[in-house]
Amino acid sequence: MLPWKRVIRPLAAFLLAAAAVTVPSASAQAAAAPSSGWNDYTCVPSAAHPRPVVLVHGTFGNSVDNWLGLAPYLKHRGYCVFSLDYGRLPGVPFLHGLGPVEKSAEELDAFVDTVLAATGADETDIVGHSQGGMMPRHYLKFLGGADEVNALVGIAPSNHGTTLGGLTALLPYFPGAEDLLSEATPALADQVAGSDFLARLNAGGDTVPGVRYTVIATRYDQVVTPYRSAFLTGPNVRNVLLQDLCPVDLSGHVAIGLFDRIAFHEVANALDPARAKPTTCASVFS
16 A cells, blocks of 8 residues: 555545544435425524524535534524535545635625625624634634624634644645645645644634634544644633533534533633523533
């Protein structure tokens, strides 16, 4: 086996294994979308929740499966909720978030414009998982998103890149491996700690004025490593470690975004801080 294959194959297998939890059949997606109650462009934001919520999936995710837990949770609490597919590559169905992160941010920009036009709202709130918690920062910083977004909530976001458990540290030792990685999944290459994309994104500070930031991370993250690389520094930032809220919560990178009710409760608090309630292990029942 060629040396670079020893690096790329475990890397791809690791991420695909995580993604496999969220990949449905086409019929499952078709069944989920009409009954989900989100992406309803007739939804009128209420006085209690005047901003629509845009959900942004992660690498290898999609607009339905990433949000089968959180979207209904927020809809039940009275929010207008929307989600998009972005970063699609030709010939890759269901698995998205693979294209260059800058291009994906442009897709998010256009989607937010559509949501604001449909709902009549002046601003939106964004909740993203993994890449979906990091990518919107490019939109906020470089594409005028700070004028359209009130809050960004990142669930296990790749804000400062990831070593992917140290595996990517091996890439420079295998000529051609980094180029192959970039060509196959540009978004993954953009999220490697020290990438040119992340250097531009984080230059001059993590945040932009006028936006509230919340980061929800888990100590047991196997993808965004080290887990503290998810945290942001700057004004209007709240960094939350899941295990500080509920020490017995063992959720990893996938689970925290898909079905962790402790994380969901903290998302709700971040979206409506004036009505926030303490998040504890008992929040799974709320």
